[in-house]
Amino acid sequence: MHAARPPSRPFRLVPRLAALILLLAAAGSSDAAPNADTEREAFKQAYATAQLGGDAWRAQARGLQQYVLYPYLEAAALEHDLQQLDTARVQDYLKRYPGLIPADDLRRAYLGELARRQDWTGFMALYRDGLGDALACDELQARMAQGHRLDFDKDLAALWQKASLPNACEPVLQAAHDGGLLTPTRLWARIDRAVAAGAGGTIASLAAWLPPRDATAAQRLALALRDPATAVKEAMHWPDTPRHREAAALALRRLARRDTNAADAGWLHLQRRFHFSQSQRDDVLATLALFHATDFDEHSLQRLRELPVDAQTDATREWRVRVALARQDWRAVLQAIDALAPDQRQDGEWDYFKARALAALGHTRQADALYAELASEPTYFGFLAADRSNSPYAICPDSIGDDPAIARSLLAEPGMQRAFELYAVGLPRDARREWARALAGSSVATRREAALLANQRGWYDRAVFTFSSGDALRLYDLRFPLARQDHMVEQASQAGIDPAWAYAIARAESAWMSDARSGADARGLMQLLPATGAQVARDYGLPWAGGDSLYDPTTNVQLGTRYLAQMAQRFNGAPWLASAAYNAGPVKVDQWLDQRGTLPPDLFTATIPYKETREYVARVMAFSVIYDWRLTGRAVPLDARMTPIGQAYVPPGPGTVRKPVSCPATATAESPADGATVATPPSPGSS
Incomplete structure (x- = not known):
């Protein structure tokens, strides 16, 4: 594997x-x-x-x-x-x-x-x-x-x-070389930066200007980045010099990401050929252990435990917990959580799983205390903890008043006038640029007032980005807009999915930037690929006007909700699994289900190998709770949304029981992991 x-x-x-x-x-x-x-x-x-x-x-x-x-x-x-x-x-x-x-x-x-x-x-x-x-x-x-x-x-x-x-x-670089300015020392300094950045093309181009022996070593560094499997094989015939040791160690680490077994075999041979430094050995051992863990190999937990202290990283310590969770080895879970670095322990995820482990081992009182403490936070793990402790969800909304004097000053500023007009005529990219320039160096109060003015004009992403920390996280009406003019509720209902979930997907995907476009060419509010949009339009007999039509919010929501419905149908209606498929692709989710499909939903999500997808599912599920509360005043329990694998999920209807939401005196201003968007694996519809 x-x-x-x-x-x-x-x-x-x-x-x-x-x-x-x-x-x-x-x-x-x-x-x-x-x-x-x-x-x-x-x-x-x-x-x-x-x-x-x-x-x-x-x-x-x-x-x-x-x-x-x-x-x-x-x-x-x-x-x-x-x-x-x-x-x-x-x-x-x-x-x-x-x-x-x-x-x-x-x-x-x-x-x-x-x-x-x-x-x-x-x-x-x-x-x-x-x-x-x-x-x-x-x-x-x-x-x-x-x-x-x-x-x-x-x-x-x-x-x-x-x-x-x-x-x-x-x-210019050629002229610098011809003028004798690019000495080997300077060339190697830039090659080292290129290695750290994974810029193999830069290394290859600079290698030609090095002396022959150095040029060979540089080319092998480039090979390690470009084709680590070949580099590991050829390294058996490389000389044991510092640069070749660096290239061999780099190739092993890169290969471990793609093929852990091949990297194991390569390490077995190359550690005998090269006098690797202790740091290089630790890096290789940590990388091998980490990617055996993400493969959930039989001996991965043991490998993580036995890593030398100096070889351990935050990633290897974290994955020690995740592998133990996948095995539901609760004592190993507690040991792995105790082994986390102090700053890692601050994450509510580990408090939640510590409580899960304590409860599974019969330490009910300790588990309940942890659940109760965590349930005061409006986060994915806080909502999970509230379900386990039968507590209401802790959401403490706040509001912010406008400042007429600041508003008048902003509206008189030509740069802000241009920003608002550019948005009004459908040029949001240019609008954001004018916005950024007009507000550069401005006070917090001015930026907040500008966000309020933008929100009044339907320019929702400005508030999402502006109110993103501290007490402003409690401005739920601004950070989680309902944007009814995009017909989200109507389209989601017609598609047969929960509107709160559809809202959550759009919020997580684009933060309400209607012109958002990804490196994979996913477009618009719900980040659809043109090919996906075209296919969904054919499937449902909907009009299709080409890829650029996905920048129209109404078109994007109409097609995005239907694509969500297709993903839900593929996974027994489960929105949490469909969210994972929307982010990583359904084929990848099928693979994970084949490997760990007997796990409870919270454990399955915690063991998703892709960090982006793990966090995406948590974000969308937490956002679903918040949007449900915004739409109805209460919220469908998260454990009802995260149905066991294989069990049919029924979207909420008129008779659905929803949990109350309250604001405990001890509630913090924490919020679900948030931001404009997250970097994600292949776009929806790409698998």
Whole structure:
């Protein structure tokens, strides 16, 4: 067996051109005057035309010269026509709109075009520091074209700290090499950073500039990153030098992630060939033990116990608990929890499982005390503990009043005006950029007031991100918006799933950013892949207008709730298993069920090998409780949502019994693990 590790999928935002579709269904301010609506409609039409280049947009923009977003129109047209522009026209725009975001964007884009033309005189006339690594390298090229001789410390030292650099830097690095600036010491320093970052391509490119013997060692480091199985096999014939030892140890650690048995065999041979340092031996042993644990191998618990103290890590100590939980070896669970580092013990997860272990061993009084303490927290484990102690859920909502003076000041600020208007016309990416710039360095009170103003306009993600710590975690109405205009309740009911669960998925996936887009190309509120959206539309006979239609909240929710229903049907209706499948893919969940399908739901979730999916399931289940409370005033018990594997789950209906929610005097401000989104394994529908 081997433990596959999924790629993470950090969010990236929909490109500006793809935002054209959003203009047709943009959210408007609830208090917008008729003339504002007219301006917005005119802007949307003109902006769509401006993105095609030329001057045709000007006719559609008559009367908009005083509109706060007018500068975005000309900038869009100019960026489309970059190859035909001359510097004077760009300089004219920059002079008229100094410091505006579209002006900064135009400057960057035109500098890139000037570099492509190798018009270095024009480039130097427009260049400013702080425009990114690619343009910084272009600026060095421009200076070299004017006779500048590179100085490593002044020109390259900052760039040299990066594990990888854009292609624009290649001519500069070549010139630095030709000038004798890239000494072996400097090359190895950057190679070491690239090894730490897993940037094998950087290592391979730098290796060519090293002396032959060093070049071979560097190439083998790159091989260890790129193809660890081959590197482990070939390492039997490598010399026992420090760099080759580093490459061999790296290859073993990388191979352990993919194939623990092959890594074991490789370690058996290579530890005899190489004089590994104690640190290298500890790292290899810890990695082998860790990935045997995530495979739940027969001897994995013993391997974790027997790791030398110096080889133990937070991950190996944590997985010692998880393997013991998978075996329901309750004494081993207690021993493993006791072996956690002090800072690890602060996590409520371990208090919960300590209570589970104590209860299983007959120590009821101690277990009940732990459950009661944990039940005062509005978290996944707090809700589980409340179910076991028959306590109400501890949710202590708070509210925040507006400050009219701050609000008036914000609404008079041109940057905030642009932010709100950009959101209103369906350009949320640009709206967020204006928001960030307008609020840079502002007070907490100002940021909170801005979030309240945004929330009133249906721009919900601003409050989700703003109220994310301390006492603000109790602002549940702002942090868990109901967003009824997206028809979540109606669509979830039509799909046959619990609306609270559907809300929780959307909240966990996108934090209500309608234009969210992942590295795997999942899109919109519920993060659907275009292929998944198309398939679901076919399955249900729903209209499909292409991948960009997933940025429309109504379309996304309609298809996302149906896809959730499909996942639920595959797993006996269980929302907790369907959530895992939504995140990691149903095939992967099937594999885990084959291996550990007899475990209770809380133990099964705790033993999911992917950290992202474990936390995702916990987050969604906790959010489901909160949204259920927001919708009904009470909440379906979490243990009713987390039905035993194989048992049919029935979504809550009119007669469903719900738990009361109270605010104990000792309740803390803690909240379910929260954030904008989580990095996750392959997107929904990818398996």
